[in-house]
Amino acid sequence: MIQGLRAAQGTLRLQMPYFVQICPEMNTCYTASINLSLEFPLRIENPDFTTPPIPWAGPPGEVFSFLKISLEAPIGALRRKAWIYIPHGSPHFDNVFQVEILSEFVREVSYGAICQIHIPREHRESRLILV
DSSP states (O other): OBOOOSOHHHHHHHHHHHHHHHOGGGGGOOSSOEEEEOSSOEEOSSOSEEOOOBOBTBTTOBOEEEEEEEEESSTTSOEEEEEEEEETTSTTTTOTTEEEEEESOOTTOOTTOOOEEEOOSOOBOSSSEEO
16 A cells, blocks of 8 residues: 555545446445555456446546556455546556555554455456456
């Protein structure tokens, strides 16, 4: 786990009501993200869903994509239902070595902890993991 921009805790409070309207299953997500630095690059070309522009900070709005995963944080902990959170306006949008995760509150994890994401649907692995 790595430190992100430290913006999500504030922005997610405004965004989450929109996300829950589209995906009610996200109502258990904590309003902060977990940022992970990846061992292998990950490019998500087919997310589970992409929002229309959401005017959380005013017009014209921002688009978000999500991929449902499970999160083991830290390794050895029980897997939790989680989503890779992809804000299209983020400076990390094209960084294939970093992901932002939304899940329920994870008390057991801290910066530097080794975590693992599990992608339950079909994907290809080579030098680049492609979903």
